[in-house]
Amino acid sequence: MRIHNQKNRYPDENIMNEIKTLAEELGRAPKRREYIRSGMAIKKFGSWNNFVKAAKLTPRDPGKSVTNSKKRKRHTLESLMELALQMEIDNGRFPSYREYPYFESVMQRFQTWNKFVATCEKRKCKKD
Known part of the structure; x- marks a missing residue:
């Protein structure tokens, strides 16, 4: 064997x-x-x-952004949830983490995608 x-x-x-x-x-x-x-x-x-x-590549320094942080958008919790809920309306379903453009911002604030989805669901229920 x-x-x-x-x-x-x-x-x-x-x-x-x-x-x-x-x-x-x-x-x-x-x-x-x-x-x-x-x-x-x-x-x-x-x-x-x-x-x-x-692989003879240069790893980035820990904590160093790969983009210009001055140009980077700052998202509020509200704006992250608004976008996800708008994407849900537009697509007829909640976006997957792969489809969501600000996944890293979500992970920094919510630690998991599922926590973010649950928070969006609660917010949606409050609006209705």
């Missing part, structure tokens, strides 16, 4: 090529959540930054 080891299922060369291609598309080193095989990369290299460095 042969036991498959995840480290050997997908060659290092393949994931290195994938992250380099993604970095070219983004114009910077990808964030962990932007790479579909990030879990595999972390298991193989010990950490996301180790993986990025092994």
Whole structure:
């Protein structure tokens, strides 16, 4: 009986090529959540930054924004919920976290997508 080891299922060369291609598309080193095989990369290299460095890319500094923070919009809890509820009206269903344009802002304020959805539902009930 042969036991498959995840480290050997997908060659290092393949994931290195994938992250380099993604970095070219983004114009910077990808964030962990932007790479579909990030879990595999972390298991193989010990950490996301180790993986990025092994691919000869420069990881961003912890806490450093990849955008110009002066140009970044600041969203209130109210504006985040208003947008989600408007998207629900427009699409006939509540948006998924992948469809929502300010997912990171939601995560910073609510910690989970489900908490955000529940809060929006409560707010919607109060309006009705």
